[in-house]
Amino acid sequence: MPAADETTPGLETSLTSQWLICVSCGTQYPTTSRSRQKTCFICDDPRHYTPAAGQSFTTMAALRASGHRNIFMPYEPSYPGPMSPPSPTTSVASSVVDSGSSPTLPPSDLLINRRHPMAQARPDSWKRLGVSSSSIHNNPKAKRLSPQPPKQERYHPHGAMISIVTKPIFAMGQRAILVHTPAGNILWDCITLLDDDTVERIRALGGLAAIVISHPHFYTAHAEWAAAFGCPVFLAAEDRKWVALEIPLHVFLGNSKTDQIMRRSHEIIIEGVRSGFIAVKLGGHFPGSMVGHFNGRLLISDTLLTTPAGLGGWEADAAGIARSRPPGINTFAFMWSGPNSIPLSVEDISRIWEVLKRYEFKSTHGAFLGEDIEDAAGIKRRVLESIQIQIRRMGWTYNPLLTESAPPQI
Structure with missing residues (x-):
């Protein structure tokens, strides 16, 4: 973890606006010193890259002044989904599972509340900054930025999602997705500009009731976002070393010493209210890479990469005559590094499918604007077909996955 400026008095906008931000990946570092922060640990990792022009940094203040703006793009699904969160007395075995063989609901410590013991983040980095936990939780400014309207007004009645993207494109160009849940708004993934x-x-x-981030490439400036809205940030414990600055609002999923094997599924609870939003650890791209499961939708970030072929319009030919999707066409790719074209191992891909096949979903929503696929009858089968296509092209002539069939959608 990079060292923060020792003179930092707290997470105040006047200071954070001058903190250095990597131009290539958008990661914000808790320092203003260009002589101290000369490289970016995200870009120096083999999963990403430093641009041909070399490493460079900007600041939030410069980004705001440059003409960059965030665009809000509502997404309206074509199929309805249930809005009520699972009842505490109702079996949710089909949507909440752990990494073991039993598909039954694990103990209640799987339901993560912002007041859960796992929410107690290590305060070392804040002590170095002279910041106490109460400076964020009890920050009047943060509270003003995060009003608490009545529960029934905190989510869209149709469970809509809103993509938030920065224009012109900055850094990786990903989107954050604002998901309206019965427990409040959850931001899936994060972008730099605030x-x-x-x-x-x-x-x-x-x-915002919570922020949930799929993997370290999209950690960006999440500490500033969390402080502005006074909300917790849920990250995978396995990827903790990639956090540039730990804050009291961090909740590291799977970090409990009492966990039997790192839990794979975590439902987000907001002030005692079940959101129905489940963070599912699949690993692969990063050890803790996650997808989000909500209302029959799978928010995949780039844990599964949506391919151009997956977005292709195969319903009709150029004459308008109906046709079928050609055989051998994939929808997703499974990569350790997308930019550097390094695929996951077949073992990693197998582990992803072992977890994912337990979930029912009718659509996928990728890391970038437009990567939305609705296929209620076939999307899960297309995930498995994409896996089979990839491992065959990796040279495997026999693997149990090659003879597996996707479970029927319920």
């Missing part, structure tokens, strides 16, 4: 307009627009939608 300006007054973004804060006001999210406030108008009910604020």
Whole structure:
């Protein structure tokens, strides 16, 4: 973890606006010193890269002044989904599972609350900064930015999602997805730019109840986002070393010493209310890489990479005559590094499928705007077909996955 400026008095906008941000990946570092922060540990990792022009940094203040703005793009699904969270007395074995062989609901410590013991983050980095936990949780400014409207007004009645992207494209160009749940708004993944307009627009939608980030490439400036809205940030414990600055609002999933094997599934609980949003660890790209499961939708980030072929329009030919999707066409790729074209091992891919096949989903939503696939009858089968296509092209002529069939959708 990079060292923060020793003179930092707290996570205040006047200071964080000058913190260095990697131009290539968007990671924000808790320092203003260009003589100290000369490289980016995300870009120096083999999963990413430093651009041909070399390493460079900007700041939040410079990004705001450069003309970059965040665009909000509502997504309206074509199929309805249930909005009520699972009842405490109802079996949810089909949607909440652990990494063991039993598909039954694990103990209640799997339901993660912002007040859960696992939410007690290590305060070392904050002590170095002279910051106490209460400076964020009890920050009047943060509370003003995160009003608490009545529960029934905190989510869209249709469970809609809103993509938030920065234009012109900055860093990796990914989107964050604002998911409206019965327990409040959850931000899936994070982008770097946070300006007054973004804060006001999210406030108008009910604020943020939680942030959940799929993997370290999208950690970006999440500490500043969390402080602005006074909400917890849920990250995989396996990827903790990639956090540039630990804050009291961090919740590291699977970090309990009492866990039997790192839990694979974590439902997000907000002030005692079940959101129905489940963070599912699949690993692969990073050890703790996650997908989000909510309302029959799978938010895949780039834990599964959506391919151009997967987005292709195969319903009709150029004459408008209906046709079928050609055989051998994939929908997803499974990569350790997408930019550097390094695939996952067949063992990693097998582990991903072992977890994912237990879930029912009717659509996938990738890391970038437009990577939305709705196929209620076939999307799960297309995941398995993509796995089979990839491992065959990796040279495998026999593997149990090659003879497996996707479980029927319920």
